[in-house]
Structures are given as structure tokens and as C-alpha cells.
Amino acid sequence: MDIPYALLGSKQSCTCGRDHQVPIEKIAIDERMLDHLSPYLLGESLERVLLVADANTYQVFGDQVYQHLLGAGVTCGVHVFSSHHDLLPDEQAIAAVRQNIVQSGAKGVLAVGSGVINDVARYASYQEGIPYVVIPTAPSMDGYASSVAALQFNGVKTTLPAHTPKAIFVQPKILSDAPFELIQSGFGDLIGKTISLLDWKLSHVLFGEYFCPKSYEMVLAPLQYCIEHAAKLRERDQTSTKNLFVGLINSGIAMAMMGNSRPCSGSEHHCSHYWDLLAYQGVRPHASHGLQVGYAVQWMIRFYRALTQLASIKTPLAPALTPEREAQIRQFYGDGAGEILTVFRDKESWHREHDGDFQTRDISLVLKELEPELSMLPSAARALREMDIPETVDVLGLTVDTLRETFLHANELRSRYTIFDFLASQGELHRATQNILEPLEVVKK
Numbered sequence: 001m002d003i004p005y006a007l008l009g010s011k012q013s014c015t016c017g018r019d020h021q022v023p024i025e026k027i028a029i030d031e032r033m034l035d036h037l038s039p040y041l042l043g044e045s046l047e048r049v050l051l052v053a054d055a056n057t058y059q060v061f062g063d064q065v066y067q068h069l070l071g072a073g074v075t076c077g078v079h080v081f082s083s084h085h086d087l088l089p090d091e092q093a094i095a096a097v098r099q100n101i102v103q104s105g106a107k108g109v110l111a112v113g114s115g116v117i118n119d120v121a122r123y124a125s126y127q128e129g130i131p132y133v134v135i136p137t138a139p140s141m142d143g144y145a146s147s148v149a150a151l152q153f154n155g156v157k158t159t160l161p162a163h164t165p166k167a168i169f170v171q172p173k174i175l176s177d178a179p180f181e182l183i184q185s186g187f188g189d190l191i192g193k194t195i196s197l198l199d200w201k202l203s204h205v206l207f208g209e210y211f212c213p214k215s216y217e218m219v220l221a222p223l224q225y226c227i228e229h230a231a232k233l234r235e236r237d238q239t240s241t242k243n244l245f246v247g248l249i250n251s252g253i254a255m256a257m258m259g260n261s262r263p264c265s266g267s268e269h270h271c272s273h274y275w276d277l278l279a280y281q282g283v284r285p286h287a288s289h290g291l292q293v294g295y296a297v298q299w300m301i302r303f304y305r306a307l308t309q310l311a312s313i314k315t316p317l318a319p320a321l322t323p324e325r326e327a328q329i330r331q332f333y334g335d336g337a338g339e340i341l342t343v344f345r346d347k348e349s350w351h352r353e354h355d356g357d358f359q360t361r362d363i364s365l366v367l368k369e370l371e372p373e374l375s376m377l378p379s380a381a382r383a384l385r386e387m388d389i390p391e392t393v394d395v396l397g398l399t400v401d402t403l404r405e406t407f408l409h410a411n412e413l414r415s416r417y418t419i420f421d422f423l424a425s426q427g428e429l430h431r432a433t434q435n436i437l438e439p440l441e442v443v444k445k
């Protein structure tokens, strides 16, 4: 598996009818990447940069990068977040980096790390109008190449437009030496595509939502690879780890081509966002993004099984915001309620725009269109087990009750259409949730 280098830094027309632009100029996956980093920065007039890391990633690789740049004529300021585990991509972290950019006069940001460091560096550099370069330290998530920033404002996960990195420099050995939890997390994020691709296609079949086969393929190929190589990844095989990273980068490129995260984020991500919110409220501890996404996949597989058991498709019920639900939302989401209510209104207008009906109400046609993805579900479930992603209830600080809440309300978090919206529109979401959770409650009693 390889990076589609020909797409980098270019604009290309596509069979989907749109032009796609991938603004990332350079991706170097090379053991000797440090030798290329400083000439690249100097060649791009980035002779003064701000290195952003956390205490952990600074120790793993940040200090080495810093020392190297000092000897190579690049002036490098350093912003190291002290805590790795409690760092959130929130207003405070972004403000701190922006302030440091201004004070140091940096012309670019160098992010050394993974998830949160990458999002904070991306958004802060975007706000300050300067480029950023990322040096990943783990194959732990798909956001390296993406153009959107996954942030958490007032506890609510939100995805805001930002920019892609100008370049990505990575040392393969750093990736395969990463802690297993981070490799597991990247695998979880990638296997989430089993569901996000299904959600996207479902909406395409039902509503004719815009669909790009090239972006789709770019996500599907690494997904199939990782499902087949889960056991190898479990052993931290170097080639498989590098290919997991390439798959995560290519997923990011697919998002950059689309200008949004549609191919890579569906109901499985919405579950994870809901759990982040519960963690923010102190109901459960934080867990890594990819682990949560992987954990969500096994539940979403069950919801897709529920879809395959529907006898017919009815006229969709419009999403309805009752005064009672609005009051609950205001109470539950607190300062984040405004955004959730906007999502409701978006869904109401989406329903109106589509005349309140589907393009087809032929269930067998829908299932036929989804067959290639549905047939992957059993092997995806096996791969999750091979990578030790938990499959029981009462893990990750979640219980039958919080899972029920998640499945009934995760679709309030985003205006993006998923299987949750479809089942709700059929009056089937409560029943499906009950059927999935009921056997677990019996076991508990």
C-alpha cells in the first residue's frame, strides 16, 4: 500500500464531477527523515518555527527534532503541554499555542505528536494564518492529513474547517515502537470506516447524497488490508504497522478531497463523541478516540444487522423537536445545547429539502447496494477481537444504561445522516436498541 503521491499539492478532476485538491505538498516516510526536514523548512522560508508537543511526545522524539533543528540553522521555539492524558483540544489549549506563536514570531508550527497535539497545532496555526508541518509519533488516528480540526468546545466535540499540514515527516521505526494502545487506537479508527462507508452509501442510496468513488476507494482499500492483517498488527509487524499508518494518511487525504469527514466518520464516531461528552461531564473516564471508535463498531454492526431484518421501508417520519426534548437537551448539554439544537434544525430542513421522502423505498434494492460493505461485517468483528478491542458491556466506563442513551441520542450530535437517523425515521430506533441491549440486561440480572 502506498501514498497517492501524484495527488499531493495538485488539483485533479474526478469521475464524481468535482475537482479535488490535496494541499499537502510533501509526505516523507523515511528512517532518515530528519535529514530532509531542515532543508525543507529552510527551502519554504520557515526558518523560525514553534515546535508543539506534550511531555510524552517531546521525550519520544520532540527533543531530538529540536536539537537537530538548532544545529541546522532553524530557530525553534518550544511549546510543551505538561500533561499528556488530560490535554483536550479546547479553547484554552488553542489560545496558549496562539499566544506563543505571536510572542515567538514563528512563521510555521511543527507538531510532534498525534491526536490532540495535531488538532491543537492545526487549528492554532490556521487561526494565525501560518502553515504547519506534522511529525507523527504513532499510527493512532486518521487526522494527520485531514483539513478539519476535531475540537472540544464547552465539552461538545465539534469539527471545524481548518487546513491540512503543509508536509508530513515520519520515521517508520517511531511508529512500530509506539505503545500498543496507540496502534490499537489507529486500528480502531480505521476499522470505524466499515460503518462510516456504510452510512455514507446508505444516505447516497436513500437521498442521492453526493458520493465520490475515488475518495471511497481510498478509504476502502486500507480498511480491507487492516481487516486481513489484524493478527499481524497484534504482533506489531513492521510492514503492517507502516501500512496502517499509510491507510490512516490515505483516509485523511480522502477527507481532504471531500473537504469534510464524510467517508471516515459516521454513527460509530457519533457514539464516540457522545462518550467524550460523558467523560467531560465526569460520568466516565476518558479513553482514546480510536479505541472508542473500534468499540462502537461492534454495536453498529448489530444496528446494520437490524437493517437487514427490516421487511419494508415506510414513509420517513420527520425529525421532531418536542418542547420536552428541547428542555432535556438544554439541561443535559448545558453550554453546548445551542449547537445540538442547530443540528436538530438542520435535520428538519434536510427532511424538508428531500420532500420528506426517500429516493427508493425498496428494501431489497437498498440491501443490494450495501451488500459489498455488509458482507465485510463478520470479518470486521473478527478483526476487532484479534486486536483485543473489548466487546463486552461495562468497559470503558460504559453500562447498559449509558449505551442505551448513546444509541438513542448520538444522532443529535451531528447533522450528518447515519443509520441512527434512518432507523429513527422508520420508528425502529427504540426497538432496535432494545433488541440489542435486552440480552445483556438479562445476563446482568
Ligand SMILES: [Zn+2]
Pocket (backbone or CB within 6 Å): 141, 142, 189, 269, 289, 293
Ligand atoms: Zn476518528
Ligand SMILES: [Zn+2]
Pocket (backbone or CB within 6 Å): 014, 015, 016, 017, 018, 020, 212, 213, 214, 215
Ligand atoms: Zn471525486
